[in-house]
Amino acid sequence: MGLSLATAVPATATTTTTTATTATSTEPLFIGWSGLLPPLPAAYSPAQAQQCADGAPECADATIAQMQSRFAPLAASCDHNAVFALTYLRTTEEYRRTAAQPGFFADVAYVNTEDAVFAAYYFHAYDAWLAGDGGGVSPAWQIAFDAAAGRQLAGAGNILLGMNAHVNRDLPLVLASLGLVTAGGQSRKADHDKVNVMLNRVIDPLLREAADRFDPSIDDIASPLGLSYTVLMQILVAWRETAWRNAERLVNAPTAEARAQIQREIETTAAATATVLRTAYAVPRLLPLGQNRDTYCAARSARS
Numbered sequence: 001m002g003l004s005l006a007t008a009v010p011a012t013a014t015t016t017t018t019t020a021t022t023a024t025s026t027e028p029l030f031i032g033w034s035g036l037l038p039p040l041p042a043a044y045s046p047a048q049a050q051q052c053a054d055g056a057p058e059c060a061d062a063t064i065a066q067m068q069s070r071f072a073p074l075a076a077s078c079d080h081n082a083v084f085a086l087t088y089l090r091t092t093e094e095y096r097r098t099a100a101q102p103g104f105f106a107d108v109a110y111v112n113t114e115d116a117v118f119a120a121y122y123f124h125a126y127d128a129w130l131a132g133d134g135g136g137v138s139p140a141w142q143i144a145f146d147a148a149a150g151r152q153l154a155g156a157g158n159i160l161l162g163m164n165a166h167v168n169r170d171l172p173l174v175l176a177s178l179g180l181v182t183a184g185g186q187s188r189k190a191d192h193d194k195v196n197v198m199l200n201r202v203i204d205p206l207l208r209e210a211a212d213r214f215d216p217s218i219d220d221i222a223s224p225l226g227l228s229y230t231v232l233m234q235i236l237v238a239w240r241e242t243a244w245r246n247a248e249r250l251v252n253a254p255t256a257e258a259r260a261q262i263q264r265e266i267e268t269t270a271a272a273t274a275t276v277l278r279t280a281y282a283v284p285r286l287l288p289l290g291q292n293r294d295t296y297c298a299a300r301s302a303r304s
Helices: 058-076 082-099 108-130 139-150 155-178 189-213 216-221 227-252 256-280 293-303
Strands: none
Touching: 058 082, 058 108, 082 108, 082 139, 082 155, 082 189, 108 139, 108 155, 108 189, 139 155, 139 256, 155 189, 155 216, 155 227, 155 256, 189 216, 189 227, 189 293, 216 293, 227 256
């Protein structure tokens, strides 16, 4: 077994307060500690959204259709960017199912808008990178896409590099642009934390699918009780909690200069985390890559 997803990930937030929720027979253990942390006061600001401004349920359908069209050629060519593309596609499909559950989110229209805007950040970053537009790609995404193009990492590294860029870099900007409170002053953090419950449902099956299709080392973190998946999920929860807190910092910044400085700090931290991940998943002594993933993927595709 190589270096696990869980042990190789640098956390960007820590906490000493945890609470566990009981998992069903089909869901791994989930520790929902972030829901215990109250939001900071924030002023209301109208959402600035070019995608899905009305929050319609059909927005998720459009996002998934675009993800599918982008994923298909990546998968067919065993492109290393296919691993994160699949991860994001399956996550968004699970979001669509979850958002349709009455009462799961307090303001499903807002979360629909967030889902569409969030995906647009990823689409824009990938398209800019593919076009060679370095100025349109953040450092964290540049590292992630370049690492995939270099074909030197295990699949878990590609997943984590994508998650890092999208959560640690993109998410606070998305949240700040959409506003953290309703017009009545109620915080939207409860819905933000409910997304973690949804993510906990999908992370195990999507990692297994990615391992089956692209790189069998991806699910090396499996254990009889699924505890390694739980650790990975908690790292993602920590990243999402940090994203919320960084969004609060952006919204509450007293001046434009202060806000710009916070954004630079977000960029720098995400890039530093990406550098650590790229190193951890590319050093053979730390991570025996085992079977060549390109050979495996090609053979797997030929059998399909």
